[in-house]
Amino acid sequence: MKSKYVLLASALLVSVSNFAQKDQIKAAEKSLKNGNSAEAVATLKQAESTIGSASDAEKAQYYFVKGNAHADLANKKMDAGKNFPEAAKAYQEVLSVEKKSGKSKYSDDAKTALTDMKNKLINAAVDAGNAKNYKEASGLLYQAYEVDKTDVEKLYYAANYAVNAQDFDQALTWYDELKKLNYSGEGTSYYAKNAVNDQEEFFGSNAAAKTDRDTKVRLKLYTNPRDEKVPSKRxxxxxxxxxxxxxxxxxxxxxxxxxxxxxxxxxxxxxxxxxxxxxxxxxxxxxxxxxxxxxxxxxxxxxxxxxxxxxxxxxxxxxxxxxxxxxxxxxxxDYTNAYLNLAILKLDADKKIIDEMNKLGNSEKDNKRYEVLKKQRSDMFNSALPYLEKAYELDPKNEEVGTTLLNVYGALEMTDKKKALKAKMGK
CATH class of the missing domain: 1.25.40.10 (Tetratricopeptide repeat domain)
Incomplete structure (x- = not known):
C-alpha cells in the first residue's frame, strides 16, 4: 500500500512539473509579445532543467519561443555575439524535435528565422569589413556559419578576415577546420544581365542558382547568361x-x-x-x-x-x-589582369626615376642627366601604354585601370586622349 502511494505522489509531481512548464512558456510568450525579451529568456530558464521530459509539442514550442527571444535581443544589439548563436541553436532544436516527431508546427517559421538571421549576420559582416573592423567581421561570419553549417564558404571568409585582423591563432583554428572538412570552394558562379537595367547580377554558385538563372533567362527577364569557373581555394x-x-x-x-x-x-x-x-x-x-x-x-x-x-x-x-x-x-x-600587371611592371621604375630627377641641380651635367631620365620616363610610359589601353578596353569599369591610363596619357602629353577618357569615365 505504501509503495502505491509513493508512485501516485511521483505521478502528481510530474503532472505539476508539466503544468509549470506550460505556464512558463506562456509567460515567456507574453513577455516577448510585450517587447521584454530579456524577461522571456529568464522565464524560459526556469523550465530548462525539466524540458527534457516534456512532450515533443511542448519542446518545439519552448525552443521556438527561446529562439525568438534571443533573436530579438540580438537584433536590438544586446550581446549579439552571444544571442545570435543561442537563437540559432534554439531554432535548430525546433527543426530536430519536429523532424523526429513527424510534425511541423514551427519548422517553417524556424527555417525562415534562421535564413533571416544568417542574412543579417552576413550584411553586418560586410559592413564591418568595409569599415576595416576585420575582427568583428570574422566573428560575424563565423556566427553565420554556425547558423548554417552547410555554407562552409562563410567559415573560409571568417578565417580570411581573422588573418586581416592579425588574429592568427583564431585563423589557424578555422583553417584547420576547413582542412578537416576537405573544403575546396571549387565550383561555378552563375551570372546574367538584368533585362531592365542591363546590369550583370550574380545568382550564386549552386545548382539552385543555375536553375533560377536559367529560368529567368528563359522568361526573358535576364539576358547574356555567363558561367564563371571558381578555382580551388585549397x-x-x-x-x-x-x-x-x-x-x-x-x-x-x-x-x-x-x-x-x-x-x-x-x-x-x-x-x-x-x-x-x-x-x-x-x-x-x-x-x-x-x-x-x-x-x-x-x-x-x-x-x-x-x-x-x-x-x-x-x-x-x-x-x-x-x-x-x-x-x-x-x-x-582577354586576360585583363595580365595586361594590367604587365603595365605595372613597366611602370615600376617611375618612382626611382622621379626621385633621381628631383635630386638633380641646375649644372650642365645635371641638365643632361635630366634629359636622359626624361627620355627614359617617356619610353617607360610608351611601353606600358598598349597594355593599359587593352586592359581598359577589356574592363572599362575598372577604376584602377582607368585612373592609371589617365595618368599615363597626362605624362605623355596626349591631351586629346586624356580628355576623351575623362569624359568616358565621367570625371
Missing amino acids: GEIYKNVALILVQQGKTEQAKKALAEAREANPDDTSIALTEANVYLELNDFATYKKLVTEVLAKSPNDADLVYNLGVIASKTDAVEAEKYYKRAIEIKP
Whole structure:
C-alpha cells in the first residue's frame, strides 16, 4: 500500500512539473509579445532543467519561443555575439524535435528565422569589413556559419578576415577546420544581365542558382547568361596556414604542412604553387624554381596558373614575370589582369626615376642627366601604354585601370586622349 502511494505522489509531481512548464512558456510568450525579451529568456530558464521530459509539442514550442527571444535581443544589439548563436541553436532544436516527431508546427517559421538571421549576420559582416573592423567581421561570419553549417564558404571568409585582423591563432583554428572538412570552394558562379537595367547580377554558385538563372533567362527577364569557373581555394588555405606558421617562426611546421597538403592533393597545382611561394618567402630560390618548373610541366596551358607564376616571379625577377604574363595572354587573350600587371611592371621604375630627377641641380651635367631620365620616363610610359589601353578596353569599369591610363596619357602629353577618357569615365 505504501509503495502505491509513493508512485501516485511521483505521478502528481510530474503532472505539476508539466503544468509549470506550460505556464512558463506562456509567460515567456507574453513577455516577448510585450517587447521584454530579456524577461522571456529568464522565464524560459526556469523550465530548462525539466524540458527534457516534456512532450515533443511542448519542446518545439519552448525552443521556438527561446529562439525568438534571443533573436530579438540580438537584433536590438544586446550581446549579439552571444544571442545570435543561442537563437540559432534554439531554432535548430525546433527543426530536430519536429523532424523526429513527424510534425511541423514551427519548422517553417524556424527555417525562415534562421535564413533571416544568417542574412543579417552576413550584411553586418560586410559592413564591418568595409569599415576595416576585420575582427568583428570574422566573428560575424563565423556566427553565420554556425547558423548554417552547410555554407562552409562563410567559415573560409571568417578565417580570411581573422588573418586581416592579425588574429592568427583564431585563423589557424578555422583553417584547420576547413582542412578537416576537405573544403575546396571549387565550383561555378552563375551570372546574367538584368533585362531592365542591363546590369550583370550574380545568382550564386549552386545548382539552385543555375536553375533560377536559367529560368529567368528563359522568361526573358535576364539576358547574356555567363558561367564563371571558381578555382580551388585549397592552395590559398594552405598558403595562409604556412605563411602564418612562418611568421610565428615555425618554419619546419610550415614546410611539413605543405608537404602533407601536396601528398593529400597531388593533382591540385594551387598547393604546389603555394609551396613554391612559401619557399620564395624563405629566400630558398633553388627549391622555389624547382617547384615552379614541376607545376608548369603539369599545366603548361593553364592561364591562371601561368599568371600566378608571373605574380610570384614579379617579387624577384621582372623579366621572368613579364614572360609569364605574356604567356598567360597567349593562352587567354582577354586576360585583363595580365595586361594590367604587365603595365605595372613597366611602370615600376617611375618612382626611382622621379626621385633621381628631383635630386638633380641646375649644372650642365645635371641638365643632361635630366634629359636622359626624361627620355627614359617617356619610353617607360610608351611601353606600358598598349597594355593599359587593352586592359581598359577589356574592363572599362575598372577604376584602377582607368585612373592609371589617365595618368599615363597626362605624362605623355596626349591631351586629346586624356580628355576623351575623362569624359568616358565621367570625371
